[in-house]
Amino acid sequence: MNKRKSKAAAYLKNSQLLVPLIAILLLVVFNLIRDPGFFSVGLTTNNNGDPVLQGNLISILNGASELVILSMGMTLVTAASGGQDISVGALAAIAGSVFVKVLKSGGSISAPVVLGAFLLCCAVAMAFGAFNGSLVALFNIQPMIATLILFTCGRSIAYWINGGATPTVSSPIINAIGSFIPGIPIPTPILIVILMGILFALLFRFTTLSLYIQSVGINQSAARLNGINSVGIKLLSFVILGACCAVAGMIGVSRLGLINHETLLINIEMDAILAVAIGGNNLGGGKFKMIGSVLGAYAIQALTITLYAMKVPSTDVKAYKAVVIVLLVVMGSPVVKEAAGRLGTRLRASRRAGAGKGAA
Amino acid sequence: MKDGIVLTMRGICKRFPGVMALDRVDFTLRKGEIHALMGENGAGKSTLIKVLTGVYPKDAGEIHVDGIEEAISIRSPQEAQSYGISTVYQEISLCPNLTVAENMFIGRTEGKTVNWKAMEKRAGELLDSLGIPARPRQQLSSCSLAVQQMVAIARAVDTDCKVLILDEPTSSLDDKEVAMLFRLMRDLKARGVGIIFVTHFLEQVYEVSDRITVLRNGNLVGEFEVDKLPQVQLVAMMIGRELQNLSVIKKESGAASARREVRYEAKQLSSTESRPFDFYIGKGEVNGFTGLLGSGRSESVRAIFGADPVTGGEVTMDGKKIRVAKPLDAMKNGIAYLPEDRKRDGIIAELSVRDNIILALQVLRGMGHPISRAKAEEFADEYIEALGIKTASSDTPIGSLSGGNQQKVILARWLLTHPKYLILDEPTRGIDVGTKTEIQRLVLKLAEEGMSVTFISSEIEEMLRTCSRLIVMRDRNIVGQLTGDELTQSHVMHTIAGGGGDNE
Numbered sequence: 001m002n003k004r005k006s007k008a009a010a011y012l013k014n015s016q017l018l019v020p021l022i023a024i025l026l027l028v029v030f031n032l033i034r035d036p037g038f039f040s041v042g043l044t045t046n047n048n049g050d051p052v053l054q055g056n057l058i059s060i061l062n063g064a065s066e067l068v069i070l071s072m073g074m075t076l077v078t079a080a081s082g083g084q085d086i087s088v089g090a091l092a093a094i095a096g097s098v099f100v101k102v103l104k105s106g107g108s109i110s111a112p113v114v115l116g117a118f119l120l121c122c123a124v125a126m127a128f129g130a131f132n133g134s135l136v137a138l139f140n141i142q143p144m145i146a147t148l149i150l151f152t153c154g155r156s157i158a159y160w161i162n163g164g165a166t167p168t169v170s171s172p173i174i175n176a177i178g179s180f181i182p183g184i185p186i187p188t189p190i191l192i193v194i195l196m197g198i199l200f201a202l203l204f205r206f207t208t209l210s211l212y213i214q215s216v217g218i219n220q221s222a223a224r225l226n227g228i229n230s231v232g233i234k235l236l237s238f239v240i241l242g243a244c245c246a247v248a249g250m251i252g253v254s255r256l257g258l259i260n261h262e263t264l265l266i267n268i269e270m271d272a273i274l275a276v277a278i279g280g281n282n283l284g285g286g287k288f289k290m291i292g293s294v295l296g297a298y299a300i301q302a303l304t305i306t307l308y309a310m311k312v313p314s315t316d317v318k319a320y321k322a323v324v325i326v327l328l329v330v331m332g333s334p335v336v337k338e339a340a341g342r343l344g345t346r347l348r349a350s351r352r353a354g355a356g357k358g359a360a
Numbered sequence: 361m362k363d364g365i366v367l368t369m370r371g372i373c374k375r376f377p378g379v380m381a382l383d384r385v386d387f388t389l390r391k392g393e394i395h396a397l398m399g400e401n402g403a404g405k406s407t408l409i410k411v412l413t414g415v416y417p418k419d420a421g422e423i424h425v426d427g428i429e430e431a432i433s434i435r436s437p438q439e440a441q442s443y444g445i446s447t448v449y450q451e452i453s454l455c456p457n458l459t460v461a462e463n464m465f466i467g468r469t470e471g472k473t474v475n476w477k478a479m480e481k482r483a484g485e486l487l488d489s490l491g492i493p494a495r496p497r498q499q500l501s502s503c504s505l506a507v508q509q510m511v512a513i514a515r516a517v518d519t520d521c522k523v524l525i526l527d528e529p530t531s532s533l534d535d536k537e538v539a540m541l542f543r544l545m546r547d548l549k550a551r552g553v554g555i556i557f558v559t560h561f562l563e564q565v566y567e568v569s570d571r572i573t574v575l576r577n578g579n580l581v582g583e584f585e586v587d588k589l590p591q592v593q594l595v596a597m598m599i600g601r602e603l604q605n606l607s608v609i610k611k612e613s614g615a616a617s618a619r620r621e622v623r624y625e626a627k628q629l630s631s632t633e634s635r636p637f638d639f640y641i642g643k644g645e646v647n648g649f650t651g652l653l654g655s656g657r658s659e660s661v662r663a664i665f666g667a668d669p670v671t672g673g674e675v676t677m678d679g680k681k682i683r684v685a686k687p688l689d690a691m692k693n694g695i696a697y698l699p700e701d702r703k704r705d706g707i708i709a710e711l712s713v714r715d716n717i718i719l720a721l722q723v724l725r726g727m728g729h730p731i732s733r734a735k736a737e738e739f740a741d742e743y744i745e746a747l748g749i750k751t752a753s754s755d756t757p758i759g760s761l762s763g764g765n766q767q768k769v770i771l772a773r774w775l776l777t778h779p780k781y782l783i784l785d786e787p788t789r790g791i792d793v794g795t796k797t798e799i800q801r802l803v804l805k806l807a808e809e810g811m812s813v814t815f816i817s818s819e820i821e822e823m824l825r826t827c828s829r830l831i832v833m834r835d836r837n838i839v840g841q842l843t844g845d846e847l848t849q850s851h852v853m854h855t856i857a858g859g860g861g862d863n864e
């Protein structure tokens with residue numbers, strides 16, 4: 001047998017990435033059987049005469065952007081605090097409203113204005129993240145309960161920011177953020193996701209954040225006795241998630257060119273939590289792999305697009321999604337994994353026994 | 361099955377990734393005997409027990425119990441329980457936020473409803489009959505580690521049990537509590553219960569047990585009757601060579617230590633958990649806190665390290681005034697602290713041995729200066745080698761190491777920071793005899809190189825062997841300091857108990 005191949009297989013077997021990878025693989029195979037051309041990517045020209053990539057694959061990658069970014073932050077909060085933030089959708093709506101508010105306040109929408117708007121909405125979202133984080137870290141409130149507050153009132157806050165209106169913004173810059181930068185055929189949200197991924201990779205590479213977050217999530221008392229500021233680390237994870245909300249909110253607003261505080265990224269918190277779970281991360285905190293959550297998020301988006309492509313009525317999509325997600329989560333559960341492991345051992349043993357007999 | 365035998369295990373094998381934890385091990389337990397299971401750290405004692413109680417599935421072998429013809433397979437602790445096999449695991453596995461009574465009966469109540477009154481009454485009776493100083497309605501976390509341990513034992517013996525397994529039950533108990541436990545064990549033995557007793561305390565083995573089974577590196581060395589196996593031979597069998605003579609360990613004289621420069625000094629230091637006390641330690645000195653459990657010895661050293669919120673006092677390090685409000689302050693000033701409760705305060709269970717070793721050093725270096733993977737690998741390998749840590753690799757999660765080896769990892773973590781002042785609270789808990797002497801030797805060597813060490817141990821002999829000064833505590837106050845000729849077993853016991861020998 002090829003040794004390198006079997007080593008990779010062994011690695012995958014024990015890896016938490018197995019489930020999201022299988023899920024994505026199944027969806028790909030399923031779609032290819034259904035429609036061999038499903039994933040074909042084509043180059044067309046858009047209204048502005050720029051070449052752009054098109055196809056289901058692109059729309060999956062593009063459409064998942066907000067979810068991927070949120071699940072990156074959610075991974076950290078989950079690992080550090082052992083709970084989930086259910087206010088990410090609401091917080092993204094707040095951030096989006098602030099973004100639009102700043103754009104509308106001045107005259108022309110120039111690059112510095114957009115940058116300023118983004119920085120301000122980032123700051124606001126991070127402040128709200130710090131609010132959530134301090135409830136969790138300082139007052140020891142369960143994360144779901146703590147973030148229930150902002151979940152409930154966040155969209156009202158977003159409503160107030162723009163005085164109840166749903167203002168629209170139109171500008172080539174906003175258009176570039178939401179769809180394509182002229183001359184670059186890849187949708188900008190995908191580029192932003194890649195940028196965020198690089199940022200996190202650098203953060204993990206050049207700081208000890210991941211070690212600290214895992215330590216705090218696994219054993220807070222021991223982490224404290226080793227000099228780690230566990231309150232600070234939990235707080236930080238919520239602040240980082242806040243920043244992710246701001247980025248997601250900005251993308252969401254730029255796609256449509258307007259802010260609708262009621263519908264922007266609605267119900268996305270559950271998908272973000274699911275992405276973390278499908279990615280094999282323990283929702284009780286501790287060890288994490290962000291790449292798992294990212295794959296989980298793409299799997300969820302691929303599923304959604306597949307269902308739409310199959311012309312499943314949008315009211316039924318949720319039900320279908322639920323069935324598949326139950327399967328995925330059960331597949332990743334320790335019980336099933338153990339049983340699969342035992343089955344594998346038995347199969348191998350019987351095969352070996354059979355081979356032995358054959359030789360004798 | 362032969363008469364009088366309650367349990368036999370034959371050819372038990374268990375493999376973990378990278379280690380053969382048990383390799384064709386046999387074990388026989390007779391009715392009404394106390395059977396000690398001995399071996400070095402990582403020999404496979406806990407694994408054998410976990411196979412027996414269904415925590416781990418075995419890879420091969422047979423288990424027979426009294427009264428059943430064919431070999432049985434045990435897939436869960438509940439199933440083991442139904443065969444009359446009860447266990448107290450090495451690491452206490454109760455729920456700290458439930459009451460004592462709830463902990464004793466949880467998951468074992470008959471029927472669907474819980475009769476709280478009856479449960480509490482039954483718990484109260486049981487606690488009384490065993491002489492355990494806890495109230496049924498008390499929250500478990502408010503009990504000392506020792507009492508928690510005894511509650512776990514009470515929970516195990518309350519069921520109709522034929523086989524009682526105690527995995528290092530005495531490592532956190534003081535002499536009085538050990539005596540109490542032994543009384544209980546003999547009681548159960550007289551009733552015909554077979555008891556499997558895992559410990560690293562040789563004297564205790566010779567005091568209570570009838571037979572000894574020795575494991576080494578997952579292999580069975582043999583089964584022996586206690587009277588026919590001299591202690592030296594037992595140790596040689598466990599570690600596979602002769603143990604170096606303990607008398608080689610030579611600590612410095614009290615007079616020498618008196619001449620030393622002061623390294624650390626605290627005046628009227630107090631924390632939320634400890635009363636104000638004065639304390640100092642010289643450069644290269646080894647001293648110790650002693651006293652009964654709950655006398656405040658652990659709380660005092662925790663105050664020094666800032667582990668509990670500090671409420672007052674003045675502290676100097678090498679003559680300079682310092683402020684220690686939290687552990688990081690202490691660490692930055694060169695103080696290291698190995699906590700008493702390794703599972704709660706020491707290990708980060710799911711992280712690798714490597715990450716656990718570098719953790720404290722990493723924190724000291726700061727968030728923006730991560731230790732490179734290669735460097736971490738190097739540090740980990742160095743200490744795995746130096747302390748003889750048994751692990752498949754430095755990538756293995758620390759939680760899957762044997763108890764004693766986890767302790768060594770935590771020790772490595774602090775040694776790696778090269779502290780000026782090292783505080784060790786029960787560093788040899790759960791450590792085998794061979795390694796115990798090595799750790800004592802290490803402490804003295806570090807002191808020779810100028811490190812100051814404060815040492816706490818429930819074993820007075822161990823303290824006497826290493827410390828040149830003992831601070832005796834009673835009821836959360838320092839009641840005496842012993843040096844030089846006063847450092848004898850009887851003198852220390854006397855001071856602890858409140859007789860003469862006080863310097864006050």
Ligand SMILES: Nc1ncnc2c1ncn2[C@@H]1O[C@H](COP(=O)(O)OP(=O)(O)OP(=O)(O)O)[C@@H](O)[C@H]1O
Nearest residue numbers: 376381401402403404405406407760761762763764
């Ligand atoms: N869950 C696990 N996963 C991987 N390896 C394990 C696991 N449990 C035990 N081991 C390994 O099996 C070996 C035997 O461990 P075991 O806990 O039985 O030792 P022990 O004799 O009880 O030691 P100690 O005196 O230190 O408690 C060790 O090398 C340990 O690292």
Ligand SMILES: [Mg+2]
Nearest residue numbers: 406450762763
């Ligand atoms: Mg053990």
